[in-house]
C-alpha cells in the first residue's frame with residue numbers, strides 16, 4: 232500500500248504560456264501514476280517536496296476561480312491541458328478541478344488538447360463531446376505486467392484504448408502519444424507491432440512518437456527501477472542514454488522499426504516523430 236500525501240494549495244496563475252501550445256493548464260503538482268520515466272519529476276527541485284515522486288499531489292484548489300479571471304484578459308488560443316502532471320489522475324474524481332477548468336476554457340472559446348493516461352477522463356466526455364477538444368492518450372505497452380511496473384497507477388493500456396474508442400464514437404478528435412519506449416522492454420518488435428495494430432483499428436486522427444530522453448532526474452529513477460527488476464540491462468541503458476555513438480545507432484534502429492510498423496498498418500500519414 233502506497234502512502235500518498237495530498238495537499239490542497241492555492242495558485243496565483245493557472246493559464247500559463249507554453250512552448251508546446253499557446254497556453255498550458257495543469258491543476259495538479261505531482262502525479263499518483265508514478266511512471267518510472269516521468270520527466271516531470273524535475274519539478275521537485277523547485278517545489279520543495281521531500282516525498283518520493285508519485286507519493287505526493289498538490290491540488291490547486293482555487294484553479295477554476297483563478298482561470299475564470301485569467302480567461303477574461305487572455306487572448307483566445309490553444310491550451311494544452313495536463314501537459315506536466317496528469318490532470319485526470321484518480322484524485323480528480325474527488326476534486327474535479329480539471330473538469331471545471333476544461334469547462335471554463337470551452338465556454339470562453341479556447342481550443343483544448345488533452346493528454347492523459349487515465350480513464351477518469353471518461354467522466355468528462357459529456358463536456359468534450361460537441362466541442363473541438365482533442366483527446367490524447369499516452370500509450371507505451373499492452374503488456375499488463377510491464378505496464379504496472381513502469382506506469383504503476385495509470386490505467387492499463389487496454390482500458391485507455393477503450394476510452395479512446397468511446398470518445399471516437401462520440402465524434403471526438405482522438406490522438407495518441409507513443410512513448411517513451413523503454414529499451415529492451417517496450418521498444419521490442421512485438422510490443423510496437425501490437426501498439427500499431429491496435430491503433431490501426433480505432434481511427435486515430437494523429438500520432439506522436441518519442442523515445443526515452445536523458446532528462447534531469449530521470450536516470451536516477453530508471454537506474455533504481457532496473458536494479459530492482461532488470462539489473463542485467465543497466466549497462467546497456469547507460470550506453471543508450473549517455474554514449475552518443477551507441478545512442479544514435481539505437482535511435483536510428485528504433486525510428487526504422489516505428490516507420491516500418493506505421494507503414495504496415497497504414498498509419499504513415501498520421502505519424503509525427505518527435506525524435507531529436
Ligand code: SF4
Pocket residue numbers: 262263264265266268269270271315316317348385
Ligand atoms: S502520467 Fe505523466 S505526469 Fe504522471 S507520472 Fe506518468 S509521466 Fe509523469
